[in-house]
Amino acid sequence: MTDEMTLSDISFNEEGYMTNPDEWSRDVARELARANDIELTDKHFEVLEFLRKATMDGEKLSIRRIGKSGIVDIKGFYALFPGAPLKLASKLAGIPKPASYV
Amino acid sequence: MEATAFKKDVQTKHHKVEKVLIIVSKGTIEDVYAGLVMANGAVMEGIEAKMFFTFFGLNAIRKGKQDKLHTATVGNPAMMEHVPTMIAGLPGMEALASAMMKKEMDKMDIPPVSEFFDMIVAGGGEIYACQLAAEMFHLEEDDLIDDVKGIITVGDMYALADGPNTQIIFI
Numbered sequence: 001m002t003d004e005m006t007l008s009d010i011s012f013n014e015e016g017y018m019t020n021p022d023e024w025s026r027d028v029a030r031e032l033a034r035a036n037d038i039e040l041t042d043k044h045f046e047v048l049e050f051l052r053k054a055t056m057d058g059e060k061l062s063i064r065r066i067g068k069s070g071i072v073d074i075k076g077f078y079a080l081f082p083g084a085p086l087k088l089a090s091k092l093a094g095i096p097k098p099a100s101y102v
Numbered sequence: 103m104e105a106t107a108f109k110k111d112v113q114t115k116h117h118k119v120e121k122v123l124i125i126v127s128k129g130t131i132e133d134v135y136a137g138l139v140m141a142n143g144a145v146m147e148g149i150e151a152k153m154f155f156t157f158f159g160l161n162a163i164r165k166g167k168q169d170k171l172h173t174a175t176v177g178n179p180a181m182m183e184h185v186p187t188m189i190a191g192l193p194g195m196e197a198l199a200s201a202m203m204k205k206e207m208d209k210m211d212i213p214p215v216s217e218f219f220d221m222i223v224a225g226g227g228e229i230y231a232c233q234l235a236a237e238m239f240h241l242e243e244d245d246l247i248d249d250v251k252g253i254i255t256v257g258d259m260y261a262l263a264d265g266p267n268t269q270i271i272f273i
Contacts, residue, residue: 060211062211063146063221063225064211064213064217064221065211067221067224073224074220074221074224074225075224075225078145078224078225078226082148083148084146084147084148085146085225086146087146087147100146101139101142101143101210101211101212102139102142102211102212102213102218102221
């Protein structure tokens, strides 16, 4: 799959979040991550799948919640998704922009 | 004409905030949380965050004290709007109001003070204590939580704020 084939079929909002979570696939996540200079590992995907499931279950996401997920601690989460981790991970997971204080 | 265009360009030039230095000088729950929420919010956005605790703000980084902060029920008209000052000053009122405040924050997934510090440090934030205030309150490194990176002077504090896109916030 080429960059163009993957991402051109996907709809994003003006902030870069996917608008239809059903369009998400592991390949889409990989392409988006590459654009951010991240090569996704199994650990990354564990976090992304956790975020997708939590969102579908209607949970409110926060860095604190991820830290308590048992998948990764907060320091590890910042290391996996450098910069603004919750926003970046949400973009790569194909879920809406998180509205979290913590 | 060209000069006007140039001026317009200068006015709208975008400088993203890259670093915040948050000075916390007060030790009530709401003042400490204001600092913690802003510092954590910064690291969450990829903004570098430094915190400097001075005077009563030091209580927020004292072992055994940080999770026992109180809010003021006397002299706090926004909080005790319908309560006469004499009543607000009765024994136990402050503890009650503080406990209620913490309970509400817990419902919103806001962590206790000690955990909040751990989150900020895990995100790359740095915590410092004011040397002058520490000396005044007879506090040493052992009295402060492990998250504290150093007890420093005001000069050192300004050095933390180095860089063209830093904001200093005083609480």
